[in-house]
Amino acid sequence: MIEVLIYLFCLLSIGTALTTCLSSKIIRSTFFFGITLFLIAFIFIVVGSNLLGVVQILLYTGGTLILFLFSIFLTGDWDYNNLGETFHKPVSSVLIAFFFFLTTSYLITTSEIFIKLEDKFNINKIVSTQDISVSLFNDWIFILELSSILLLATIVGCLTLLKFRKEID
Amino acid sequence: MFMSLIYTSLFISSIGIFMLLSKKHILSILIGIELFLNGINLFFITICKSFSDDIANIFILFILVITACEVAIGLAIFLLNQRINKTIDINSLDRLRDN
Numbered sequence: 124m125i126e127v128l129i130y131l132f133c134l135l136s137i138g139t140a141l142t143t144c145l146s147s148k149i150i151r152s153t154f155f156f157g158i159t160l161f162l163i164a165f166i167f168i169v170v171g172s173n174l175l176g177v178v179q180i181l182l183y184t185g186g187t188l189i190l191f192l193f194s195i196f197l198t199g200d201w202d203y204n205n206l207g208e209t210f211h212k213p214v215s216s217v218l219i220a221f222f223f224f225l226t227t228s229y230l231i232t233t234s235e236i237f238i239k240l241e242d243k244f245n246i247n248k249i250v251s252t253q254d255i256s257v258s259l260f261n262d263w264i265f266i267l268e269l270s271s272i273l274l275l276a277t278i279v280g281c282l283t284l285l286k287f288r289k290e291i292d
Numbered sequence: 293m294f295m296s297l298i299y300t301s302l303f304i305s306s307i308g309i310f311m312l313l314s315k316k317h318i319l320s321i322l323i324g325i326e327l328f329l330n331g332i333n334l335f336f337i338t339i340c341k342s343f344s345d346d347i348a349n350i351f352i353l354f355i356l357v358i359t360a361c362e363v364a365i366g367l368a369i370f371l372l373n374q375r376i377n378k379t380i381d382i383n384s385l386d387r388l389r390d391n
Contacts, residue, residue, distance in 0.1 A: 126293055133300040140307045140327055149319050156323050159304070163330050166297070172337055175352055183356050187326065187363050191319060194367045198374045216314035224306040231298060240342040244294040250346050255353075263350055270357040277361040284368040 125246060128169050136162040153191045160184040171249040297338040305331030316382050318370045322363060329359050 139159040146152040161184060168176035210216070231237045259267055304327055311324025333352045340348030369388075370380065377384045 129293060130296060133296055137300060137303050137307075140304050143323060143327065144307050144311050149317060152320060152323060156326065159327065160330065163304075163334055166300075166334065167337060170297075170337060170341060172340075172349055175333075175337065175349055178353065178356065183360065186360060190363055190367050191323070194319060194370055197371060198380065210314045211316045213314050216310050219313060220306040220310035223309055224302055227302050228299065231302075232295075237298075240339060241294045243342040244338075245341055246293060248341055250340075250349055255346055255349050258346065259350055259353070266354060270354055273361055274357060277364050280365055281368045284365075284372050 125169055129166060129246075132162050132166045132169065136166070150195055153188065153195065156191075157184060157188045160187070170246060174250065174252045174255055294338065294342075298335065301331045301334035301338065303331070304328075304334065307331075318366070318373070318380055318382055318385075321382060322366045322370075325362065326359060329355060 136159050139155045139162060143152050143155040143159060146155060160179065164176045164179035164184065167173075167179060308324045308326070308328030308331060311327060312321055313324075315321055315324065333355060336348040336352055336355075340346065369385070373385055373388060374380055377387050
């Protein structure tokens with residue numbers, strides 16, 4: 124049952140990611156991007172990382188999607204000269220993306236480390252939220268503080284840009 | 293199942309790279325970066341299932357923080373560009389320096 128769900132979510136997430144890329148309107152692209160984020164969160168939950176799935180849905184999908192939607196609504200007429208529909212150098216972009224996919228796939232399929240990892244792969248392993256929080260507040264406290272400073276700097280940066288915009292007006 | 297998850301993550305990352313390189317709309321470029329990082333997150337979580345410790349979960353939490361910061365700043369610049377230059381073209385961002 125879990126395997127079927129994972130295969131289903133994988134296929135759906137690839138499909139919605141492709142639709143995100145190929146949608147002509149940016150609002151449709153954002154909508155399918157949100158569905159992709161939800162499906163990836165469902166994969167997280169199904170494989171046992173419940174905390175990450177919930178964080179992805181509540182904070183990441185919710186926050187990011189709301190930011191994108193607000194940006195689209197605030198800019199009003201969002202498809203200037205059909206900019207969302209056009210592709211800039213599509214052939215070279217496809218080639219680079221395909222090269223990335225082929226190279227990483229080749230490295231992974233031929234690597235002995237990944238063959239060992241595949242043997243050790245355990246889908247039933249549930250990641251405990253308590254273990255993550257204990258590890259986060261003991262071993263990774265310095266990085267946690269750094270990320271909080273980064274968030275603070277982001278708030279200050281956004282406010283500075285907003286102040287700059289107000290002066291222009 | 294391991295390889296299907298790995299290939300899904302790589303495919304989503306490739307789509308993100310394609311969006312990042314091919315689109316001129318700033319929001320599409322930001323969505324491309326998000327897709328790429330989500331593919332990487334899925335890759336990490338798949339690898340994490342083969343190890344005994346939960347280090348990948350902590351890495352993904354930090355990646356989520358960095359992504360949220362990047363989106364907030366990116367969208368603020370997008371709004372500023374649209375307000376000043378009256379365009380959403382990525383090539384007009386350098387004109388923000390003059391104002």
